[in-house]
Amino acid sequence: MKRTILFSVVFSVFTGMLLTVLILIASLNAVRGQDTRYQQAMEKAVAALDTTQSVMGFQELGNTFSRIANAEKDRWLPYYYAAYSQVMQAFLDQKNKDRMREKADEAESLITRADELSPDNAEIRCIQSLILSARISINPAVNGAVLGPRSGELLEEAIRLAPENPRPHLLLGQALFYTPEMFGGGAEKARPHLKDALEKFEAFEPESSIHPDWGRELAQELMKQVGE
Numbered sequence: 001m002k003r004t005i006l007f008s009v010v011f012s013v014f015t016g017m018l019l020t021v022l023i024l025i026a027s028l029n030a031v032r033g034q035d036t037r038y039q040q041a042m043e044k045a046v047a048a049l050d051t052t053q054s055v056m057g058f059q060e061l062g063n064t065f066s067r068i069a070n071a072e073k074d075r076w077l078p079y080y081y082a083a084y085s086q087v088m089q090a091f092l093d094q095k096n097k098d099r100m101r102e103k104a105d106e107a108e109s110l111i112t113r114a115d116e117l118s119p120d121n122a123e124i125r126c127i128q129s130l131i132l133s134a135r136i137s138i139n140p141a142v143n144g145a146v147l148g149p150r151s152g153e154l155l156e157e158a159i160r161l162a163p164e165n166p167r168p169h170l171l172l173g174q175a176l177f178y179t180p181e182m183f184g185g186g187a188e189k190a191r192p193h194l195k196d197a198l199e200k201f202e203a204f205e206p207e208s209s210i211h212p213d214w215g216r217e218l219a220q221e222l223m224k225q226v227g228e
Contacts, residue, residue, distance in 0.1 A: 132150055
C-alpha cells in the first residue's frame with residue numbers, strides 16, 4: 001500500500017515536471033518563431049529603403065514599419081524606421097506645406113516612442129534632427145532661427161553618444177551645405193563634416209542586418225558637389 005502511494009506521488013511529480021518542461025519548450029519555440037518572423041519582416045522592409053525614392057514608396061514603407069511596430073511594441077527599430085519614412089515623405093513633398101507639417105508631426109510621434117524604448121540613442125537623435133530640418137523647410141524665415149540651433153544640438157549630442165557613427169556628421173554637413181553662406185553655411189563649411197562622414201562610413205559596421213546603415217550614397221553625392 002505504501003509503495004503504491006509512493007509510486008503515485010512520484011508519478012504525479014514526474015508528470016508535472018514533464019508537463020512544465022513541455023510548456024517551456026513550446027513557449028521558447030513560439031518566441032523563436034515570433035523573432036524569426038520579426039527579423040524577416042524587418043529585413044525585407046529595410047532592404048526596400050535602399051531603392052525607395054518616391055512619396056508613395058515611403059508611404060508604403062511607413063505603413064509596413066508601423067504595422068510591425070504595432071505587433072512588436074517593445075522594439076525601437078520599427079518606430080525608428082516608421083519615423084524615418086514619414087520625414088522622408090515631408091522632404092519629398094515640399095510643395096505641400098500642410099502635408100509636410102502633417103508628416104513631421106507623425107514622424108515626431110513615432111520617434112518619441114522609439115526614444116522612450118531606447119534612450120540616449122544616436123540614431124534616434126539623427127531622426128529628431130531631420131524632423132526639425134523638415135519643419136524649417138516649411139517656413140525657413142520663421143522656423144530657421146528657432147529650430148536650426150536645436151537641430152544642430154541634437155546632432156552634436158549624437159556625436160557625443162556615438163563618435164564613430166557617420167550619420168550625424170553627414171547631417172551636419174548636409175545642413176551646412178544647404179544653409180546660405182551669409183548665415184554661416186556653404187560648401188566650405190560643409191566639406192569637413194562630409195569628409196568625416198565618408199571616413200566613418202568606411203569603418204562603420206551596423207549592429208545587425210536591420211540596424212541603420214543609410215547615408216553613404218548621400219554623403220558621396222554631397223561631397224562631389226562641394227569638391228574634394
